Amino acid sequence: MATTASPFLSPAKLTLQSRLPRATLARRSVRFPPARAQQQQPQVKEEEEEEAVANLPPSQDEGEQTSAARGPAQSLPRQPLAESKNMSREYGGQWLSSTTRHIRIYAAYIDPETNAFDQTQMDKLTLLLDPTDEFVWTDETCQKVYDEFQDLVDHYEGAPLSEYTLRLIGSDLEHYIRKLLYDGEIKYNMMSRVLNFSMGKPRVKFNSSQIPDVK
Amino acid sequence: MQQGWLSNWLVKHEVVHRSLGFDHRGIETLQIKAEDWDSIAVILYVYGYNYLRSQCAYDVAPGGSLASVYHLTRIQYGIDNPEEVCIKVFAQKDNPRIPSVFWIWRSADFQERESYDMVGIHYDNHPRLKRILMPESWIGWPLRKDYITPNFYEIQDAH
Numbered sequence A: 001m002a003t004t005a006s007p008f009l010s011p012a013k014l015t016l017q018s019r020l021p022r023a024t025l026a027r028r029s030v031r032f033p034p035a036r037a038q039q040q041q042p043q044v045k046e047e048e049e050e051e052a053v054a055n056l057p058p059s060q061d062e063g064e065q066t067s068a069a070r071g072p073a074q075s076l077p078r079q080p081l082a083e084s085k086n087m088s089r090e091y092g093g094q095w096l097s098s099t100t101r102h103i104r105i106y107a108a109y110i111d112p113e114t115n116a117f118d119q120t121q122m123d124k125l126t127l128l129l130d131p132t133d134e135f136v137w138t139d140e141t142c143q144k145v146y147d148e149f150q151d152l153v154d155h156y157e158g159a160p161l162s163e164y165t166l167r168l169i170g171s172d173l174e175h176y177i178r179k180l181l182y183d184g185e186i187k188y189n190m191m192s193r194v195l196n197f198s199m200g201k202p203r204v205k206f207n208s209s210q211i212p213d214v215k
Numbered sequence B: 001m002q003q004g005w006l007s008n009w010l011v012k013h014e015v016v017h018r019s020l021g022f023d024h025r026g027i028e029t030l031q032i033k034a035e036d037w038d039s040i041a042v043i044l045y046v047y048g049y050n051y052l053r054s055q056c057a058y059d060v061a062p063g064g065s066l067a068s069v070y071h072l073t074r075i076q077y078g079i080d081n082p083e084e085v086c087i088k089v090f091a092q093k094d095n096p097r098i099p100s101v102f103w104i105w106r107s108a109d110f111q112e113r114e115s116y117d118m119v120g121i122h123y124d125n126h127p128r129l130k131r132i133l134m135p136e137s138w139i140g141w142p143l144r145k146d147y148i149t150p151n152f153y154e155i156q157d158a159h
Helices: A022-028 A035-039 A049-054 A056-068 A139-155 A163-182 B005-012 B034-047 B108-119
Strands: A015-019 A097-099 A103-106 A124-129 B018-022 B028-032 B051-059 B066-073 B084-091 B097-099 B122-124
Touching: A097 A163, A103 A163, A124 A139, A139 A163, B005 B028, B028 B034, B034 B084, B034 B097, B051 B108, B066 B108, B084 B097, B108 B122
Parallel strands: A015 A124, B028 B084, B097 B122
Antiparallel strands: A097 A103, A103 A124, B018 B028, B051 B066, B066 B084
């Protein structure tokens, strides 16, 4: 993993950290031991082409390993001492993100308790799932979205860490959530603050196989 | 094809061009090669076309070339119908490079940036040629005819 190709390049291991909406945080804030996170070591998003090429062969080996020992995607451990860093104006006052209604992806560490936004850790992606609580989530459906997120992150490995790539990942996740909704695995939260059914009005006897382009 | 007086003037001064006829207002349209465009632009400016009224670009056809269009006007005092001309410069899609006219007509600045953003023509010698409408990390040229829109989740079903 020692990359000495260019000086500015801190090898950004693209790893996964999942976070849940505030109302359900206590129920789902169990931190797993980072077993799969160890396997994610060669998931490198590089700014440069030669780095990506250099890291491709181990990633394919790793892909076989993970497909062999494929467990559920696990979040990285929490960092209790994290602080907000690099958020001021001299750092540009901006961040890499893909924010749609149900999926917020940030290329930073965001602490689930204190909301510390640590932009020095751009090797991590933080996923906020449905912050407006439009759907009713269970642990299983959350885990499905996390697994899909991990698969997408694996799939886009080697792509430049840019807003475009994050938007591709976030859009695929939104399509996946819509597929879950059409398959009846999740449903609208009727107690949410706004009820505008942003993924289509509720209907009966309908699933995603009737929609050709849902995913 | 009937040639306009400007085309005849250019022929007289041995400027390589090709007349594309007249548009509905009778304004002459000339096609000029990309490698000649920087010198011919200077000639046209010296002749008196001191105002670049608009610059735009379009994709001619799938698999075809890209076009950059310049509408030039000669602004003078006491003139009701100023002379106008329309210049089209074509560039191949595999290497679309056209000399920038920013240093002749400064109003080409944002318009050439938009042309670069939308159809991907690289304007040589433009001082800050970068995307102006799309995000800077965008991939692809959205107004080309072979552009495929990514399946982004943005159009919501909610009313």
